[in-house]
Each structure stands twice: as structure tokens, then as C-alpha cells.
Amino acid sequence: MEVNVIFSAILIFIIVYLLFSLSGILFPIDRTWYASLKKPSWTPSGKTIGIIWAILYALIALSLAIVEYKIGLKNTSITFMLLWVINYLANQAFSFFEFKAKRLDLAFLDTAVVAITTLLLIFATLQYSVLAAILLIPYLIWSTIATLLAWSIYRLNK
Incomplete structure (x- = not known):
């Protein structure tokens, strides 16, 4: 059974990384x-932004x-999963809008939604894993910076 749980967690990691990319x-x-x-x-270079997102996608x-490894996604709340879906869709929508x-x-507006849902995700994730929640903090920091940017x-281009 342990091998199945590990395989499932690895599969989730790969799928989520690819989906966010x-x-x-x-x-x-x-x-x-x-x-x-x-x-x-203070705008970071495109290369810097790309590196940051690659790291963030891995952390996410x-x-x-x-x-998934600790309790299985199927055992999480609907609120938790809904927050993930909203956050994912908002994250993906940015490139379309921009x-x-x-x-x-x-x-x-989209970056603001990403930042807000990331904050909510951190709190929702805490009930399942403190480490998993902590891993989302850089995402919150960057999405807040991205919102300001x-x-x-x-404002500079309207």
C-alpha cells in the first residue's frame, strides 16, 4: 500500500506541475x-520571472x-478542492488576459484573485499539513508582488 501512496503523490506532483505550466x-x-x-x-526581467514561476510551480x-501522500485528495474538503480549482484557473487566466x-x-484583477485564493489555500491546507501550507507562502508573496506589478x-499604460 505504501508504494501506491508514494506513486500517487509523485503522479499528483507531475500532473500539477505540468498543468500550472x-x-x-x-x-x-x-x-x-x-x-x-x-x-x-522595479520590474524583474522576464528571465527572472520565468525562474520564479518554475520554482513556485514546483512548490505548489x-x-x-x-x-495526497498524507491523507489523499479524495479525503479533503470540497472547499479545499474548490479553492485549488479557482486558484489554478485564475493562475492560468493571467497569461490569457495579459x-x-x-x-x-x-x-x-486576476492577479488579485490569485493572491487572495493563495492566502485562503494556505489556511485551508493547514488542517492537512503544516509543511504543505508553508510551501505555499512563497506563492503568496510572489502573487502579491505580481498584483502590485x-x-x-x-496604471502606467491606461
Whole structure:
């Protein structure tokens, strides 16, 4: 049985990592358009942002894999799973709003939804695993920074 639980947790990690990476494939960055935008001086480079997200996706996937390993996702609450779905969809929607629709206002609102649902996820995850909840803290920090950045870019370009 232990092997099945470990395999299931590894599978969750891989699936979640790939799913979170999907928006970059579906809605690639329009580098020319993004470069033309006015941005605050503290805007990280595209390469830095990419590295941050790669690390965050691993932490997000590991967090959910830990919950799978400890109790199984099927044993979590509907609220927990709903928060994950909303957070995931909002995370994916950012690339659509920012790079496909070029709607800086919606991109900003979307990042706020990501930050808020990440905070709620941390609290919801605590009941299943303190470590899994702690792994989401960098995601909350970055999504808050991303919200401030998206707001700044929107204000500078409206």
C-alpha cells in the first residue's frame, strides 16, 4: 500500500506541475508588445520571472503532493478542492488576459484573485499539513508582488 501512496503523490506532483505550466504554452508571451509597455523601475526581467514561476510551480505541486501522500485528495474538503480549482484557473487566466487579450485591467484583477485564493489555500491546507501550507507562502508573496506589478503596469499604460 505504501508504494501506491508514494506513486500517487509523485503522479499528483507531475500532473500539477505540468498543468500550472500549461498557460505558457497556450498563451505565449508577446515579447514585443510587453517590451513596449511602460513598467515600473522595479520590474524583474522576464528571465527572472520565468525562474520564479518554475520554482513556485514546483512548490505548489509539492504542496498538493504532500496532501495526497498524507491523507489523499479524495479525503479533503470540497472547499479545499474548490479553492485549488479557482486558484489554478485564475493562475492560468493571467497569461490569457495579459498576453492574448492584452487587457491589463483584467490581468491586474486576476492577479488579485490569485493572491487572495493563495492566502485562503494556505489556511485551508493547514488542517492537512503544516509543511504543505508553508510551501505555499512563497506563492503568496510572489502573487502579491505580481498584483502590485500588474496594477503599476496597468496604471502606467491606461
